[in-house]
Amino acid sequence: MLSRLEGVSFGDEVFSSPFGKLNLGHLVFLHGTQRCLALSELLCVQAQLALKEGGLESKAIFIDGGNTFDPCLIAEYAEQLSLDSDKVLENVLVSRAFTYHQLTSLIANNLKPWIDRLNIKLAVISNILEPYCDPDIARKQSSIFFKVALNSLVSTIREKKIVAIGTSLDDQYVHKNSFFEQIAYHSNIIAKLEDHGDSTIVILEKHFANPPAILLNGCGKAPFSNKSSKSSFPMIEGTFLAS
Amino acid sequence: MSKSTDSSKECVQSVKGWILDLYPKENAMVIWIKTEKGNTVRLVNRWQYNIYVSGNYSDLIDLAKQIATDGVALEEKYVRPEDSDKSTVLRIPVSNSREAQELAEKILVYGGYKRFRLYNVDVKPSQMYLYEKDIFPFAFVHATQRSDGLEWRLLDSQGEVEYKIPPLKELTLEVKAASERIPRFTDEIREININFGSESIRIDSGDEFDKLITLVELIGQLDPDVIYTSNGDAFLFPYLARRAVQNEFSERLVIGRERSPLRISNEKGTSYVSYGRVHYRPLPTRLLGRIHIDMENSLLYCDCGLQGLIEVARICRIPVQRVSNTTIGTSMTSAQLYHAVRNDILIPWVKADPEDLKTARELLIADRGGFYHEPKVGIHDRVGELDFTSLYPMLMLKKNLSAETVRCKCCPDSAERVPELDYNICEKRKGIVPKSIELLLKKRTKYKELEGRTSDPSLRLLYEKRRAALKWILVCAFGYLGFKNARFGKIDAHIATCAFARQTLLKTTRLAEKRGFELVHGIVDSLWLKKRGATENDFIELRDEICRETELPISFEGVYRWVVFLPSETRRNLPVLTRYYGVFMDGRIKARGVATRRHDTPEVVRKCIEEMLKVLAKGEDSSDFYNRVPESIDVLKKYVRALKSRRIGPDDLFIERHLSREVYEYRHEVLQAIAAKQLVREKVEVRAGQSISFIIINSENRFSKNRVLAAELVDEHTPYDVDRYLELLFSSAATILAPFGYTAPDLKRATGIL
Numbered sequence: 001m002l003s004r005l006e007g008v009s010f011g012d013e014v015f016s017s018p019f020g021k022l023n024l025g026h027l028v029f030l031h032g033t034q035r036c037l038a039l040s041e042l043l044c045v046q047a048q049l050a051l052k053e054g055g056l057e058s059k060a061i062f063i064d065g066g067n068t069f070d071p072c073l074i075a076e077y078a079e080q081l082s083l084d085s086d087k088v089l090e091n092v093l094v095s096r097a098f099t100y101h102q103l104t105s106l107i108a109n110n111l112k113p114w115i116d117r118l119n120i121k122l123a124v125i126s127n128i129l130e131p132y133c134d135p136d137i138a139r140k141q142s143s144i145f146f147k148v149a150l151n152s153l154v155s156t157i158r159e160k161k162i163v164a165i166g167t168s169l170d171d172q173y174v175h176k177n178s179f180f181e182q183i184a185y186h187s188n189i190i191a192k193l194e195d196h197g198d199s200t201i202v203i204l205e206k207h208f209a210n211p212p213a214i215l216l217n218g219c220g221k222a223p224f225s226n227k228s229s230k231s232s233f234p235m236i237e238g239t240f241l242a243s
Numbered sequence: 244m245s246k247s248t249d250s251s252k253e254c255v256q257s258v259k260g261w262i263l264d265l266y267p268k269e270n271a272m273v274i275w276i277k278t279e280k281g282n283t284v285r286l287v288n289r290w291q292y293n294i295y296v297s298g299n300y301s302d303l304i305d306l307a308k309q310i311a312t313d314g315v316a317l318e319e320k321y322v323r324p325e326d327s328d329k330s331t332v333l334r335i336p337v338s339n340s341r342e343a344q345e346l347a348e349k350i351l352v353y354g355g356y357k358r359f360r361l362y363n364v365d366v367k368p369s370q371m372y373l374y375e376k377d378i379f380p381f382a383f384v385h386a387t388q389r390s391d392g393l394e395w396r397l398l399d400s401q402g403e404v405e406y407k408i409p410p411l412k413e414l415t416l417e418v419k420a421a422s423e424r425i426p427r428f429t430d431e432i433r434e435i436n437i438n439f440g441s442e443s444i445r446i447d448s449g450d451e452f453d454k455l456i457t458l459v460e461l462i463g464q465l466d467p468d469v470i471y472t473s474n475g476d477a478f479l480f481p482y483l484a485r486r487a488v489q490n491e492f493s494e495r496l497v498i499g500r501e502r503s504p505l506r507i508s509n510e511k512g513t514s515y516v517s518y519g520r521v522h523y524r525p526l527p528t529r530l531l532g533r534i535h536i537d538m539e540n541s542l543l544y545c546d547c548g549l550q551g552l553i554e555v556a557r558i559c560r561i562p563v564q565r566v567s568n569t570t571i572g573t574s575m576t577s578a579q580l581y582h583a584v585r586n587d588i589l590i591p592w593v594k595a596d597p598e599d600l601k602t603a604r605e606l607l608i609a610d611r612g613g614f615y616h617e618p619k620v621g622i623h624d625r626v627g628e629l630d631f632t633s634l635y636p637m638l639m640l641k642k643n644l645s646a647e648t649v650r651c652k653c654c655p656d657s658a659e660r661v662p663e664l665d666y667n668i669c670e671k672r673k674g675i676v677p678k679s680i681e682l683l684l685k686k687r688t689k690y691k692e693l694e695g696r697t698s699d700p701s702l703r704l705l706y707e708k709r710r711a712a713l714k715w716i717l718v719c720a721f722g723y724l725g726f727k728n729a730r731f732g733k734i735d736a737h738i739a740t741c742a743f744a745r746q747t748l749l750k751t752t753r754l755a756e757k758r759g760f761e762l763v764h765g766i767v768d769s770l771w772l773k774k775r776g777a778t779e780n781d782f783i784e785l786r787d788e789i790c791r792e793t794e795l796p797i798s799f800e801g802v803y804r805w806v807v808f809l810p811s812e813t814r815r816n817l818p819v820l821t822r823y824y825g826v827f828m829d830g831r832i833k834a835r836g837v838a839t840r841r842h843d844t845p846e847v848v849r850k851c852i853e854e855m856l857k858v859l860a861k862g863e864d865s866s867d868f869y870n871r872v873p874e875s876i877d878v879l880k881k882y883v884r885a886l887k888s889r890r891i892g893p894d895d896l897f898i899e900r901h902l903s904r905e906v907y908e909y910r911h912e913v914l915q916a917i918a919a920k921q922l923v924r925e926k927v928e929v930r931a932g933q934s935i936s937f938i939i940i941n942s943e944n945r946f947s948k949n950r951v952l953a954a955e956l957v958d959e960h961t962p963y964d965v966d967r968y969l970e971l972l973f974s975s976a977a978t979i980l981a982p983f984g985y986t987a988p989d990l991k992r993a994t995g996i997l
Contacts, residue, residue, distance in 0.1 A: 069606070071603040096598045102727075103597075136513075
């Protein structure tokens, strides 16, 4: 049975509250904007914290399906949390997939052995939909491989009791195909992020603690990096909607 | 008009000549030979194309039972280039590429997408035949018919630089449709023009049926080896095929040497992304036994001519016709596939091996691209430029950088290490990538030497074309190491090459600094250096020292009288690495990143900026340069007057832009999308990746459709938006004069517009 206490949080209390802890054995899917990348990288840092600090005392694996991983962001978060950035960077393991075959291979063949070898508790699969939606490839074939990858991911999450974060940074991939429905079915939490200038609205589309119906008023600090302004924690409108 | 003898029906026992074309047909390969007498001979060789499957032994046995076809057998092959031992794989004969693809998909399904991996599925049979027989297009060969098939004797060498090409019969074909404006497939043929040597033939009499008959008869009589068209792939041949159907002539429309008529294909061309840009390639029309070159659809032909195409075909072992209408990467890959096949290494159908796991810290260090040193914005006197020759391919060759050699499993303690990253490099085997570029690099150097030695201008041009073609392939070789679909590429090898390149440039900079030079600008494989009082000889001595120390060829491009490094258009204090212009001591102007080099610059702007640069180039040094600025503004005034008085013709106003998406996917009314929609309304097929030309007629018009006019709809009465073209002119002029404080409004004031 999963421990209710074991999980990882985004760190900031206001921002974390609608999500709660991201529990071991759960799949969380974030989609909508580039901010999903920032959130998933933040979790790679948070996961390294002690249990009492909302972490998992674990290294993190980042499987990059869109060549979007930004190590500078990891270093930035580490510094904000007064952690040794070199050490934090050493504890995030990255592998990039440039085709859907590679992404499928990483998820279906490599992820489980890596989790065992490195005692991983958090895995991020960024741009999980994008390689399967490449316009140059036959959709029929990529759909089959997506199923293979997703089934394998779900079984790894359950068997190895890790937190897995899937992201899709561009909603054109979410709206255009049935991949989203498939991943949504298996996800415990789904959140859509919408950029509104310097703030981001998070729409909680699905939560395992159904229905949370959280509506926060006012503003809260959100753990997003804003690269252009170099301000790491821009304000975010705290409107969270439950579907 | 000369008639040629087609010996295709003769029973040939033995023939000597050049391989002109080859293609698969019914479990055989058809090869056309151009003999020394100028005849063409058709040879047929029974030959089997195979695909391979790897997997668990019992699964392979099970699969073999399921397939139960003649020729299915177990074989020993290397399934990965890094393997030290061969694996047992299943060989399955197939009759053609389509069957290979269909069977491969069935096998994947049968294996639940996990049990089997497939190989050699999508290699073109003609290329596989060339690899297996160890021959190449336009090779001089001796073929002998034996009871067990054809025997090939190669009387040529790929490494040869002064090889002979047979005299080829070349024909240019042009077909005009009856419509006045945009030709459509439904229009009748108005006339067909054929240029053959010095002869021009116009087919314009009789009805459409007669014209088609005459065309086919003439092609048969003239029997050309090469047919050139303009838009043959996108329009001319599909149009002829449709007109043939309309006239119930489709079974007789034979343009190739093989008696198979041209057909209407239901397949569409392809839009693809390369270096972040969408390109479009129409479906190529292959003329069996001849070489069709669509001059509008062959980058390599445009740059390097037929000689360049033949050079690539020979060295990459890929039929000339395919070289002309495929990407340079495909040709380069063919050279790699040859080495794989000759070494019993199977060619994966899909690349599924991902990047090795690395820490974020490692990635931070590793993934940094090439060397660059930002220039100081402004004008610099007496700057010398040194460029490494094919730096990246040279490093790949010398350092043995390939997917299977970087971080190989067999030599973790190798003495060969990647700088900064400490990755090991294999010491036991030479990689497929270095093997495939070795000959290209050697030949490129030889052609450069020959170019310098010969006094015959036609020979010099020939060597130049061949060298340029090889350069294209080499440029592509590095990019393909990191390309997602490259068969023998891997991101770690790409990263390693960049690390070696950075190290080389740093070392070179230190050598220059020791000699008192200051680094003004550096990017990837080029350095701009200056030293007070330095002569050309000082630069040459430095070049020689760099050559000795790095063991890499580097060329001295010359000393600039002055060179201007330009700032960003949005942030005037920031330099742009690839935006500069300057003039060498011998008066040559070199410009990068300015309007004269941009594809979307209208001719009127290009001409103006070129003229302004010529005026500035008269400046002997920076102070003289400043004196020339007013004169360059006079040039600008001249063009402003011409634009305002509407004396500029449509040809000088066209703006060409790429469609980065399908027309219906544009959400905003950008100019190229408006022009594309106009073409779609005229029933023209427009696809993502195509270039669209248009004239801006009224950029402020409230109805977007009235803002521009597609080039195809323009006539001599088409008006143009003077203000918009003036804006383009001022913006381009301001770019080159930006370091000297000029902005577009300043230039408007100086020319009396404001």
